[in-house]
Amino acid sequence: MPSHLTDAQRRSFAERGYAIAQGGISPQTLADLRGQLDAWIEESRGHARNYGETEIGKKRFDLEEGHSAEAPRLRRVMNPCDVSEVYESAIRNAPFVDMVADLIGPNVKFHHCKLNIKLPGMATRVDYHSDHAFEPHTNTDMVTVLLLLDDMSEANGCLRIVPGSHRRFYDHFRDGEFVGAIDPALAEELAPHAAPVEGKAGDVCLMHSMALHGSGPNLGTAPRRLLIAEYLAADAWPLTRSNVKSRFTGEIVRGSPSETCRLEAGVFKLPPYYEEDSFFSVQGQKTAAAQ
Numbered sequence: 001m002p003s004h005l006t007d008a009q010r011r012s013f014a015e016r017g018y019a020i021a022q023g024g025i026s027p028q029t030l031a032d033l034r035g036q037l038d039a040w041i042e043e044s045r046g047h048a049r050n051y052g053e054t055e056i057g058k059k060r061f062d063l064e065e066g067h068s069a070e071a072p073r074l075r076r077v078m079n080p081c082d083v084s085e086v087y088e089s090a091i092r093n094a095p096f097v098d099m100v101a102d103l104i105g106p107n108v109k110f111h112h113c114k115l116n117i118k119l120p121g122m123a124t125r126v127d128y129h130s131d132h133a134f135e136p137h138t139n140t141d142m143v144t145v146l147l148l149l150d151d152m153s154e155a156n157g158c159l160r161i162v163p164g165s166h167r168r169f170y171d172h173f174r175d176g177e178f179v180g181a182i183d184p185a186l187a188e189e190l191a192p193h194a195a196p197v198e199g200k201a202g203d204v205c206l207m208h209s210m211a212l213h214g215s216g217p218n219l220g221t222a223p224r225r226l227l228i229a230e231y232l233a234a235d236a237w238p239l240t241r242s243n244v245k246s247r248f249t250g251e252i253v254r255g256s257p258s259e260t261c262r263l264e265a266g267v268f269k270l271p272p273y274y275e276e277d278s279f280f281s282v283q284g285q286k287t288a289a290a291q
C-alpha cells in the first residue's frame, strides 16, 4: 500500500510523539469546514449560555465566560460531525485519515472530534495534558489529528507538544479529583521543552494520544481554529464510559473491524464520567453566564 507519510514523518511520530504534514485535506473541503464554522460563530451571537444537545446530553456549543452578541467567544463545538455533513464526510474521507492508517493501521476506527476555537481577545488556553488520560483504552495506538483551519503561530496561541512525553503515563488527578491536566509545577518544568506547532491552514499535526500538549491564549489579531479528531487501532477498546461520544464513535474508517482486543501493559488512573460540557470546564476555566 502506498504510504501517505514520509519516513521522516513516521520517525518523528515514533520518537517525538507527533508529526506535521501538508495535504491532510483538500482546499475545497477546508473552505467548506471553515464556512460552516464561520456560520456557527455567527449563530453563537444569539446565545448567552452553552447550547445545542448532543448524543450524551451535554451541550454541543461551549462558550467562554464574557461571551456576548457583540464579541462572540465560542470556544468549542463537540462532535461537529454529528450535525454537519461536511464534517461527517471529512472525518471519514479526508487524506489525514489515510495518514493515521499509515501510523496505526491498517484497521482504524473513529473515536470523536471537536472544534477548538481561539478568537483574538479570548482567554481560552489549554493546560498540559495527554488525550489518553481522558479516554483510556486497552492499548495506546491512538492518534489525535489536529487540522489547522487557520494559519497557526506563536502569535495566535499555537499548540505546543512536549517531544518524547508519549512514552509514559502522567497523573491528571489532584487531591483525588480528576482535573484533566498534569501538576502545574511539572507543567512549568516541561513547558520550556515543548515544541511549537506552527503551520498553514490545511496542515495537520498527527499526535500520539499520550503526548503531553497545551497552548496559551490567542494574544494576536488572527483567529486560531482547529478541527481535532481522534482515531484508534480497531483492536483498542475503551476502559471507561466516553465523555465525548459521537454518533460515529467506533465506526471503522479504514480496514476491517477487529474480533480481538490488544492489551498493553501499564498503570494509570481511570477518569470519571464528568457532567461538564467540555474539557475547558474540567480544567477549571469559566463558562459564559456561569451555569
Ligand SMILES: O=C(O)CCC(=O)C(=O)O
Binding pocket: 116, 126, 131, 158, 159, 160, 213, 214, 215, 226, 228, 279
Ligand atoms: O486547542 C489546542 O491548542 C489543543 C487542544 C487540546 O489539547 C484538546 O482539546 O484536547
